[in-house]
Amino acid sequence: MTGQDVRRIVLDAIHRVAPEIDPSSIRPAERLRAQVDIDSMDFLSIVIDLHEKLQVDIPEADYGRLTTIDEIVSYLEARTAATPRSR
Amino acid sequence: MPSLGADMAFGTLVAWHVKPGDHVRRGDVVAEVETQKGVFDIDVRQDAVIGELTAEVGARVKVGAPLATLTPTTEVAPPPTPAPTPPPSVAPPAVTTVAKGVHDIEPAAGRLRASPLARRVAADLGVDLTTVAGTGEAGVITRGDVERAAAQGVAVLPVAGGPEVAPASPAEPAARANAMRLAIAAAVTRSKREIPHYYLTQDIELGAAMAWLHAANESRPVTDRILPAALLLKGVAVALTKFPSLNGFHLAGEFQPGGAVHLGVAIALRDGGLVAPAIHDADRLSLGDLMRSLTDLVRRARGGGLRASEITDPTVTVTNLGDDGVQAVLAVITPPQVAVVGFGAIHERPWAEHGLIGVRPVVTASLAADHRVSDGRVGSQFLAELARLLATPEAL
Structure with missing residues (x-):
């Protein structure tokens, strides 16, 4: 799985909860919630989606480190590298 | 035609799911109705046999007018026990997994994007969807697009919601x-004209609640994680059982107790507006079940598939505006509730206790209540009870 794959999965997850936003218009280094109308329920949906697609567990304690798309992608890349997928 | 909103006058019958002679059980979805607030599933209140379908698909039907005749079968074949049936908000998978509604779109890129309603109308009108240009969110083909394509340039088309409120519009x-x-x-407007509101607020310290929730979530799989909102809802539901007023x-000049606590949850829709469907018997659901009901309700409120009973049943409403950071919300009562x-945001704030100041997560809870029915004393006791319940979250 490449960084591009992870990024695409993240953008897909965001698109699923916020279909009105064109994911390519989101600036990846800026705060996601300043650009997309996402509430805590939406964020949990994104976390569940990423968990199901990437088999990565994202503890609540780490939510604070996941404020931009770039942060989410690098977090997931580190996690997918650290914990080899079982399938 | 049930009233699916305080001011709904008409609904448009979108689909029948039954035919004359069918046997239906309480909670079965028999039809779909479109209102100003979207498309709703119409579920039946009791076991019955369908007689005549008096309304045709596409008809605009006045609230209170019959859609069909039903013959109740409960007298003929009573249920084995008079025990309350399971909360209808936990809908059978066959219904909840079939996402439907005007906001619904296909997630996969490159595929034809059309709302289920647009697909159905296209099928009825014989319109090839691949020839229709979508004007909805992200280019989604809407019912209006299909109807315009079918009419080939006819400017004025019947728009869902009725001519009084929905001018023929290109979008x-x-x-x-x-x-x-x-x-x-x-x-x-009706609420503020008719209901003499009184307002109370109380800051509630959530140190124990948040610590308990974080610990509980650590041991739960991500799919079962519980949001603070669910804990607040549970607290409200349980507290309300002690304050029936x-x-x-408030109907026909007098108060009618709701009996069960069917908690209306205000849900903002992505393209504006809001709905407040009910979580049935919220006081009796476990926290996990309440969270699942909330997730399911938000998904269906935004994606389609809310049931008529969920719209008509709320006995009280909760609005949670904390996600954007506001400290408190003084809300407008939904008549006839x-x-x-x-609830505002859960923020860390200085909190004085036992002569010491510490930093704690705190939420400002508010109550707006109908002064014709209850007084401030009752309201303040309710908020105190809510604070007491949230201090021992493990008991919720």
Whole structure:
């Protein structure tokens, strides 16, 4: 799985909860919630989606480190590298 | 035609799911109706046999007018026990997994994007969807697009929601948002005209609640994680069981207690407006079940598939505006309900206790209640009880 794959999965997850936003218009280094109308329920949906697609567990304690798309992608890349997928 | 909003006058019958002679059980979805607030599943209140379908698909039907004749079968074959049936908000998978509604779109890129309603109308009108240009969110093909394509340039088309509220417009999403705005305007205007509100607020310290929730979530799989909102809802529901004058309806000049606590949850829709469908018997659900009901309700409120009973049943409403950071919300009661509970953001704030100041997570809870039915003393006791319950979250 490449960084591009992870990024695409993240953008897909965001698109699923916020279909009105064109994911390519989101600036990846800026705060996601300043650009997309996402509430805590939406964020949990994104976390569940990423968990199901990437088999990565994202503890609540780490939510604070996941404020931009770039942060989410690098977090997931580190996690997918650290914990080899079982399938 | 049930009233699916304080100001709904008409509904448009979108589909029948039954035919004459069919046997239906309580909670079965028999039809779909479109209102200013979207498409709703119409579920039946009791076991019955369908007689005649008096309304045709596409008909605009006045609230209170019959859609079909039903012959109840409960007298013939009574249920084995008079025990309460399971909360209908936990809908059978066959219904909840079939996402439907005007906002629904296909997630996969490159595929034809059309709302289920647009697909159905296209099938009925014989319109090839691949020839239709979508004007909805992200280019989604809407019912209006299909109807325009079918009419080939005819300017005035029947727009869902009725001519009083939905002018023939080239952009259906705008018309829908406008219709929703008018429906909300009518409801809140009636509320502020008729209901003498009183307002109370109380800061509630959530140190124990948040610590308990974080610990509980650490041991739960991500799919079962519980949001603070669910804990707040559970607290409200349980507290309300002790204050019946805040839970029910003011109808024909008098208060009618709601009995069960069917918690209306205000849900903002992505293209504007809001709905407040019920979590049935919220006080009796476990926290996990309440969270699942909440997730399911938000998904269906935004994606389609809300049931008529969920719209008509709320005995009280809760609005949670904390996600954007506001400290408190003093909300407008949804008639004919008699109270609404509001929550602002859960923020860390200085908190004095036992002569010491510490930093704690705190939420400002508010109550707006109908002064014809209850007094401030009752309201303040309710908020105190809510604070007491949230201090021992493990008991919720």
